[in-house]
Amino acid sequence: MDRVYNILLDDKLIGTTTFEKADAPMGIVFGQIKFLDIETPYDFIKSYCKKNKIDFDEYPNDKVISTRTIPTLKITNDKGQEINGLGNQISGMDSDSYELTIEGIPYPLYGDEFPHHVKANEERLR
DSSP states (O other), X not given: OOOOEEEEXXXXXXXXXXXXXXXXXGTEEEEEOEESSOSOHHHHHHHHHHHTTOOEEEEGGXXXXXXXXXXXXXXXXXXXXXXXXXXXXXXXXXXXXXXXXXXXXXXXXXXXXXXXXXXXXXXXXX
């Protein structure tokens, strides 16, 4: 069973992810966001970024958005431990899905938290 990670913005739970994808050597994980009580993520993310002066790129006609690092975005595991890296981003579109990326998670935290991604990478290299 996949571990579920909580996504908090300004300490408010906005969604979850399972970080189903990774680039283990680079300390990167990413996964689809399951938003909680947010009907239009594009509008929510855009409004938050504008209000908090966070850079983002967008295609408004298609409701596509891609943010730079959001300092107040916090991701925690099932034990409440925060998963920190060098940066995080949200990207996606209302008509499809949104993805959360954390890059630069240091070892040994990465290996302890995502051993399945490390193992999959090692097996791929054999």
